[in-house]
Amino acid sequence: MGSVYENSVFAFSTGNSDENDSQYKGHFSNYRESKREVNTAKWTKVLLIVFAVSLVFALGGLCAVRIQYVSVSAQLSAQETNGTIMSRQLDKLTANFTTVRDHLHINELLMKELTANYSRVKEQLSISEETVRKLSRFNQSSGCAICAIHWTHSGEKCYYFSTVKMNWTQSRDHCVTKGGHLVIITSQAEQEFLTSNVKETHWIGLNDLDTEGRWLWVDNQPLSQTEEFWMKRENGVSEPDNWTKQHVDGEDCASLGHPDGETDFWTDAYCFEEKRFVCEAAAAV
Ligand SMILES: [Ca+2]
Ligand SMILES: [Ca+2]
Incomplete structure (x- = not known):
């Protein structure tokens, strides 16, 4: 690019006006063409750099997204596991509750039966006590008593x-x-x-x-x-x-x-x- 510029200057300083002008225009055209190519290469590099940077950021973003995805997946898996454990524990608690409820029901039935038996025994005891009182009164009035045999x-x-x-x-x-x-x-x-x-x-x-x-x-x-x-x-x-x-x-x-x-x-x-x-x-x- 430097030699083209020197040739153009040399032509501008040594030739006649028309010829020089024509040469100048040719050189200038070549210069512009070369400059355009240079600019195009520059922009290509810039675009490539931008593209590379963008590609790096995109890859980084993908990696971050992937890491985030794995993390979220792990959390979801853990939560699912916890949910399964809690579900099993809930099943056990439900089973235990059912068992306790059944036992309570059985105990309630036993309590009712015991209460009924207690009432019957109490009633019989009351009858027995009354019988003893009557027998005692009869013994005292009749001269009989509870004595051992042969007495x-x-x-x-x-x-x-x-x-x-x-x-x-x-x-x-x-x-x-x-x-x-x-x-x-x-x-x-x-x-x-x-x-x-x-x-x-x-x-x-x-x-x-x-x-x-x-x-x-x-x-x-x-x-x-x-x-x-x-x-x-x-x-x-x-x-x-x-x-x-x-x-x-x-x-x-x-x-x-x-x-x-x-x-x-x-x-x-x-x-x-x-x-x-x-x-x-x-x-x-
Ligand atoms: Ca005596
Ligand atoms: Ca004596």
């Missing part, structure tokens, strides 16, 4: 009249094994009840084994605090007489009646003698 009721006590004979100590212990003790007579009515039920002498729960003349019941209550029903004879020899003709220790145990057959009063007798005996126990009313 006889009177007042608030049950009495056992033995069919075997034992000494006083054995009799005392035997009554204890049967759930009672040798009889303790505390009233005229009780004395009359006993004498009307025996036909021979029986041991009762009274003795002066510890101290002669100091009579104690088997519960250690002194006789002095209760009524006495000792036999009194017209000849002045009354009971207790602590008779010693058959044994030097005398008589230390009390019996209802004596071997001769009288049973209305008490006598003292030898404790080693074998007699029938009377036990007593509280009546269950």
